[in-house]
Amino acid sequence: MTGLDTDLQLSDQRKYAALEVVLEAFRPEAIIHYGEQPSAPYSMIDHDRAVFTQVNNLAGTLNVLWALREVVPDCHLVKLGTMGEYGTPNIDIEEGFLEVEYKGRKDVLPYPKQAGSFYHLSKVHDSHNILFACRAWKLRSTDLNQGVVYGIETDETQRDERLATSFHYDEVFGTALNRFCVQAVIGLPLTVYGKGGQTRGFLNIRDTLRCVELAVLNAPRAGEYRVFNQFTETFNVLGLAEMVQREGEKLGLAVKIQHLENPRVEAEQHYYNPVHRKLIDLGLAPHLLSDVLLDSMLLRVREFAHRVKKEIILPRVRWDGAREAATDAKLAWAAPRAHED
C-alpha cells in the first residue's frame, strides 16, 4: 500500500532478553517508545491496576534504556511523555527544565512535577530515569510531553479503511473531546466534570505524527535529554463542550451541557501557560482545532452511531477512594492506542 518495506515483530518489552535480541537484529537509529499503559482513570481503579501501571511503564522503560546502553548506545530514544507530568503550577510551564534564580544563585533544573494520577506519575518516573541514563551513559533521548490528542483521520488512514485509528470515548481510555462528539451525536448531554475550567494542551492526530517525525529527523547529541511540549493549543473542558454544542447545532443536533461532580482530584480553575516552542522551531505547522475539523469528526461519529455503547461513557472511577467498585464487566478494556490524556 505504501510501497515501503516494513517488518513487524511482536515482543514484550518487560522481557529484557527478548528486547536485546530485537535490537541486536535490527540495530535501529531511533526507537519510538509507545509501549505503556496510557490511561489515568485505569491507574486509579484499584490497587492492582495502580501497581500494574507503574511497574509496567517503569520497568519497560528501564529495560529499553538498559538495552540501548548494551546494544545500540548511539540510538535515539523518542519517548512518549505527557503534559500531565507538570500538573497545573501557578507559573509558566517550560519545556522540561526551569531556569531558577534563588537567593542570588542560578541553575537550570528539571521542571518540578505534580502529576495527578498514578498513570501520570509513571511518566514522571520515566522522565527522571531517562534523564539519569542520558547523563550517566551518554544516551540521547527526546521526551515528547504530549497533550490530549484529537482527530480521527490522517493521510495514511484515508488510504484504506483497515488503517482506521482506534477511537476511545469511554470513561477509562476516552478523552473529553471524543466523549462530547459521541454524546452530541447520540442525543445525550455533554458531561463536563466539575466546573470545566480545567485547561489542557491539545493537538491534532496529524500533528502528533509530524512531531514524532521531527524529533527523529533532528536527533539530540549524545548525552542529551531534551523535552518537547507537544501540543498546539490550550482549551478548557467547558470551552470544548461549547464548541461541540455549537457545531452540533449547525448539523441539526439538539445538544445540552451537563456538569457532573468531578470524579478526579484536580484544580477546576487554575493558571495555565505552558510553552510549546521547540517543535514549532523544528518546522511543525499546526493543524488547529477548527469548525471544519469538529464538523468532520461529528459526521464520522454519526456513521458509527449505531455501535456506540452508552453504558461505558459515564465516570465510575473516582480519585478520592469513594468510588463505586469497578468491575471488568462494567468497563471497556480495549487496548488503547495513540490517545494520551
Next chain:
Amino acid sequence: MTGLDTDLQLSDQRKYAALEVVLEAFRPEAIIHYGEQPSAPYSMIDHDRAVFTQVNNLAGTLNVLWALREVVPDCHLVKLGTMGEYGTPNIDIEEGFLEVEYKGRKDVLPYPKQAGSFYHLSKVHDSHNILFACRAWKLRSTDLNQGVVYGIETDETQRDERLATSFHYDEVFGTALNRFCVQAVIGLPLTVYGKGGQTRGFLNIRDTLRCVELAVLNAPRAGEYRVFNQFTETFNVLGLAEMVQREGEKLGLAVKIQHLENPRVEAEQHYYNPVHRKLIDLGLAPHLLSDVLLDSMLLRVREFAHRVKKEIILPRVRWDGAREAATDAKLAWAAPRAHED
C-alpha cells in the same frame, strides 16, 4: 530487656493482601517504612538489580499507601527518603519544596530532583507517589530525606551485644566513613573516589533514631506531605578521610590516603548548601562527629579486625557501564539495615 511489650510479625510488603491483614489487626497510629533496597551501587550492578531495586521500592511503597487508604487513613506514614534525591544543584537545597518566583509569578513547588543512581531515583519516585497520595486521599506523611549515617552504638545496643547494629564497609552496602575506619585499622590506604570534593550530609545513628521519634511524636495534619532533611553536618569525602587519618595516627596507626578513579558518575567539586532546620525546630540536639566518636569507632572496629574481608572493599561496580562484570561471589550480599547512602 526494655520492659516494653513488643510484637514481631514477618511479612512481605510486596504482597498487598498480607499488608492489609497486618494493618487490620494492629491498626497503627504511625508506620515507619524502612522496607527498601538501600544501596546505590547495588542498583547499578546490572539490569536485573536496577529493575529489582526500582520495582521493589516503588511497588512496596505503593502497597503501603494503598493499604493506609483502605484500612487506616489517619495513620502517619514516616518514610525513609534520602538527601541523594536532590543531587547537587547550584542553588540551596530546601526541605522538599522550593518557593519559585518566575516571570513575575510565584508558587511553592516540589524541589527539583536530580538523583544519581537507580536506587536514589527509586526514592524520588516514592516521593512523587506519596505527595500525590496525600493530596488525593488526605493521607499524612513525613519523608525523612536522610544523609549518610555513621556510628555503631546507641543506648539500646549498649545493653546487650545481641542488639549490635550491622556495620557495612564493603563497596556495595558500606559507606565512606565505615570504609575509612576499617582501612585505617587493617593498614590499607583510605580510598577516596576521585578528587574527594563530593560533599554530603551526615548524621550520627543516635540522631537518626531521635529524628524518627520526633517525626512520630509530631504528626502532620491530614493531607499533609512534609519533608525533613535529616542530617546534622556536611563533610566532603576527602575531609572525612583526613579526619580518620588524624585520629588513626593518634592511636598509633600509619594511615595513607589514596585517590581512586571514581566509579560513579557524579560532580567531584560542587556547591552544596542544604537546609536542615525542621528537625532542629522540633527539638533535635545533634551529636556531632567529634574526635571522641571517631576514636571510639576505630577502637570498636579494631576489636573485630580479624574478621574484616579485604576483598570486598574496593569498588568494582561502575556507573558508566565500563564496569568489571560483578558476580555474586565477589560481592557481599548481606542484607543492609539502617545505613543510607
